[in-house]
Amino acid sequence: MKSSYLITKEEILKLYKPIDSKAHKGTQGHAVIIAGSYGKIGAAVLASKSCLKTGCGLVTAFVPKCGYQILQISIPEVMVATDENVNFITNIHLPITPQAIGIGPGIVQELATQKALFEFLRSNKVPLVLDADALNIIAQNLSWLELVPEDTILTPHPKELERLIGKWNSESEKFQKTIAFSEKYKVIIVMKGAPTFIINRNSVYENTTGNAALATAGSGDTLTGILTSLLAQGYEPKYASKFGVYLHGLTADLALPKTGYESFTASTIIKYLGKAFLELANVPI
16 A cells, blocks of 8 residues: 555644735635535535635535525525525526535435536536535546546545445555546545545545544535635645645544534534634644
8 A cells, every 4th residue: 555644733734824914705715515405405504614614705505496595594604596496406507706616515416416517517617626426426427527627626435435436355455546546537535534535646645633523424514615615715726635634633633522422513523613723823722
């Protein structure tokens, strides 16, 4: 197995760009989160809120119509655009051109949603995070990855990774196949797990934050929001991926003494994002 580089606090501090004292919402990036379907609007809520709480100036959520009131009530700071369909996404038409887009949490795999994803990928040029059902759809249509911007970030959990690269018989083979996949399609793969690894072509990075508390529903949705936020703020994908997984894991490390493993939820990740930034800056928390 190829040796990995550790993602440490020291490295993250070299990447971290503190907010400028003269910043305003227009300088902090505008992100779009495309997510949700009937019964899974929570994924859109978690991804959108984590995107905001990671420092993005403006966030627009694109959801099916059934998610409109839920988003407007649960996160008043997020703007909402809707699909013409009530229960799932069928036609992605964005009212703005953002700095970054995260797509996939909870969108399910209806045929109309698959077609909408294809049309979106064919026209989109902005930095991109692909997660969840977007990955499951693409796993059936790998040639679509030729449409995405170079260094698009993919965030598969183990089963989603298997659908993308095929089965493996050992950890070594898993990494070999993932490296080959990253090189072929020129994408960055965040291999969610314990620990989380980032595969960028033939370079492997191992995250040093996080614990078993992160193994909870919605954890990946919050990571999508974090990564999309960092991209929208101007971090290059290779840096956003490292910074994002480090922050995501750090929230669990900071929260664990207060919550324990069992009561930690994806909403806890969002709650502790501010404390994670303060810890990076060595501010007492």
